[in-house]
Amino acid sequence: MVTSQARRLGRPRGTAGAALLDIARAQFLSHGFAGTTMDSVASSARISKASLYRDYPSKNELFAAVVADWVERGRDAMKPHTDALAIADDPAAQLRQLAGVLQRGVLSPAVLQMRTLVAAEAARFPAIASDYVERSWERNITALANAFSVLSERGVLHAEPAHIAAEQFTWLVIAVPLNRLTLEGTARPYDDVELDRIADEAVTTFLARFGRGVRR
Known part of the structure; x- marks a missing residue:
């Protein structure tokens, strides 16, 4: 029994x-x-x-x-990549690699779903939404800005103001696909060729503004 x-x-x-x-x-x-x-x-x-x-x-x-x-799980995901960028002798190649990392991270289904969920409840939970932005988005922008400051001090880039440069690089890389995927979901997902083209153009545009040879 x-x-x-x-x-x-x-x-x-x-x-x-x-x-x-x-x-x-x-x-x-x-x-x-x-x-x-x-x-x-x-x-x-x-x-x-x-x-x-x-x-x-x-x-x-x-x-x-x-x-x-x-x-908390994703808080330092970008750090190895921004650390590598800060010591790069060829920022173009490292920026291109970083662009792919940003796309794979921000545009992944899991991250898109969480962004949508937090945004949908932002009016109900403004403090939660603000904390999400501060400890996720702003933390990564700051890490990238710090890398740009180091590169500028080394004379490899002229990425100042560094925080603005970090924001502009990030949006050049992800703005168009993020906007479409947020509004349309995965009905028309991006393939690697499309994302590679966006990343290539983003790096080219960024360096045209902040590259070493750009006159101020």
Whole structure:
């Protein structure tokens, strides 16, 4: 005869920590904030509602934790690439590589979905949206600006003001595909040839404005 204690011990453990936030994020992405319930998250994670509410006392707090976790996971993704740019002797080649990194990151389905989710709930959660922008977008722009400052000090580029140069480079690389993918979804995805062309043109345009030989 199987005792109730044995049944409890034999049950699969529920999901917690980062894995729980993954499940919650999937729910928010699939159903939006309004369509996601604490019941559905608890059920998908195989935990009790009491356990979920113990860690996240409200759906608002769960949503905030999901967004914060997402930002934290990707917070230093650009750093190896901006560090490499700062010491490059051939900025054109390194900028072209960085352009591809930006496209693969910002235009990836997962990032596009999170941007859409945060934007959709920005009026409800302005502090969450502001934190997302500050610790994700602005953090990466600042890292790129720091690299441009180093290159300018070395005389390899004339990328000053560095923060403006970083913003302009980023938008040259991703603005057109980001706009279309945000508004049209993946109905007409970009192929590698299209993205490579955009990246090539972005680097050419950027260097025409901030390259070493450009007169001020």
